[in-house]
Amino acid sequence: MKFRRIAAIVLTTALVVPGYTYxxxxxxxxxxxxxxxxxxxxxxxxxxxxxxxxxxxxxxxxxxxxxxxxxxxxxxxxxxxxxxxxxxxxxxxxxxxxxxxxxxxxxxxxxxxxxxxxxxxxxxxxxxxxxxxxxxxxxxxxxxxxxxxxxxxxxxxxxxxxxxxxxxxxxxxxxxxxxxxxxxxxxxxxxxxxxxxxxxxxxxxxxxxxxxxxxxxxxxxxxxxxxxxxxxxxxxxxxxxxxxxxxxxxDELAAFGQANPKLVGAILAAAAGVVAVGTILTVARDMGIDIGPAQALVETVQQLIAEGKLPVGDLQNMLANGTYSVGDLIILLENVAKFAG
Structure with missing residues (x-):
């Protein structure tokens, strides 16, 4: 998928030009x-x-x-x-x-x-x-x-x-x-x-x-x-x-804005051995997440569980709060996976 007309930021060492607000x-x-x-x-x-x-x-x-x-x-x-x-x-x-x-x-x-x-x-x-x-x-x-x-x-x-x-x-x-x-x-x-x-x-x-x-x-x-x-x-x-x-x-990101408790609960249950890891994929797909991102999420969770790096405390906080999005969950897990790597 391609995204056009989106945006970003960055820096310089030049002095700030005094500005105004609008x-x-x-x-x-x-x-x-x-x-x-x-x-x-x-x-x-x-x-x-x-x-x-x-x-x-x-x-x-x-x-x-x-x-x-x-x-x-x-x-x-x-x-x-x-x-x-x-x-x-x-x-x-x-x-x-x-x-x-x-x-x-x-x-x-x-x-x-x-x-x-x-x-x-x-x-x-x-x-x-x-x-x-x-x-x-x-x-x-x-x-x-x-x-x-x-x-x-x-x-x-x-x-x-x-x-x-x-x-x-x-x-x-x-x-x-x-x-x-x-x-x-x-x-x-x-x-x-x-x-x-x-x-x-x-x-x-x-x-x-x-x-x-x-x-x-x-x-x-x-x-x-x-x-x-x-x-x-x-x-x-x-x-x-x-x-x-x-x-x-x-469209591909619409499901990412949903609250994440169902998905977090499935991840915690899989980590505890209560359900199979495949349950995460089922829950993600039921929430409307496309198959590619859903599979990538499962692979990340599997990697973190295998390495003993799954951030269980953070996931429990997310579950208790109930308002964080699927996107927030994905960012958290990807960051932990990158740091672990």
Whole structure:
């Protein structure tokens, strides 16, 4: 399946241009669409054809720059240059790891940013792993990283996260809701419940399994909450006040917006040996999830059970809460599987 006219974000080391506030046509049918990529989109070091990505209707590309301390994406410089030459607006993100110094991570990220073509989208802090750090510790870590990155770049960073993680691992703090939010929510319609006191999303990561010409494997797909001109304002540092409106749905993602207790219950029952793992597939299909994503979910659960890494505590929290979506569940399990790998 292909998703056109969706959207994303990223960064630069240029100074913020003082801006103003106004209301946008949020997530309209012509909302700018973009991808975000990392080494996962380079299987066997295969290059991305960025001209094909642009021709497939994408407006921007957010490229992973750094992670933790000491890791720089080996494809960052080439992807940034080639995407910019293809006419895409480029950006980047840093994946934070809270067990090492936040200020050193911010400094390393800022240094790498200086190599990216300009103009670029605001810098992004990707925060989706806690590495055993408490919610209070996560809040202190984010605060230190954001303060240092602002000092080094003069720019206000974007926070990338997903609802379950922010509410449970960051304590659902509202301290950072003055920063733009890039929310991962795998579903057809914009989520109506946001974490952390945010009133709206600036960016929406709509799926982790989009297909775009020029990228050899699945990739994340994003929508910018505004228009093309407002996306340019965002690059310049204008703080946008965006309000949500309906966006055309994607049929394949419609089931992902459902509450997930039935599916979580089946996973926990399978992990306890009460039912066969195949029951998960049956429940997923009964909920309207397409066969491909349903099978992928079962395979991920089987992998995590076999490795003793299934996040039982998180699944029990989801089951007790009852309001998290199938998309939230998929993001949680995929992240655990990636970390375990």
């Amino acid at each position: 209301v946008a046509d949020a997530f309209g049918v012509n909302a700018p669409s973009g991808v975000d990529v990392s080494t996962w989109q380079h299987p066997g070091d295969q290059p991305i054809n960025w001209h094909a990505v642009k021709a497939d209707g994408q407006s921007f590309a957010i490229i992973k720059a750094t992670e933790g301390l000491g890791y720089v994406n080996k494809h960052f410089a080439e992807d940034s240059r080639a995407a910019a030459e293809a006419g895409l607006l480029v950006g980047s993100y840093h994946m934070g790891r809270a067990t090492s110094d936040p200020r050193l991570q911010a400094a390393e990220y800022a240094a790498v940013l200086r190599t990216q073509p300009q103009p670029s989208l605001p810098p992004v802090l990707d925060i989706e792993y806690n590495d055993g750090v408490s919610p209070a510790g996560m809040q202190a870590w984010i605060r230190a990283f954001v303060d240092e990155l602002r000092s080094l770049t003069g720019r206000t960073p974007v926070i990338y996260t997903y609802r379950y993680f922010w509410e449970n691992e960051v304590g659902n703090t509202t301290e950072f809701n003055d920063l733009p939010l890039w929310l991962a929510a795998y579903q057809s319609a914009p989520p109506t419940v946001l974490p952390g006191g945010w009133d709206y999303m600036t960016m929406w990561q709509r799926t982790g399994s989009g297909r775009v010409s020029g990228i050899p494997v699945d990739t994340d797909m994003n929508l910018f909450n505004g228009t093309d001109s407002q996306l340019q304002d965002f690059v310049a540092g204008t703080q946008l006040n965006l309000t949500p409106v309906d966006v055309p749905g994607i």
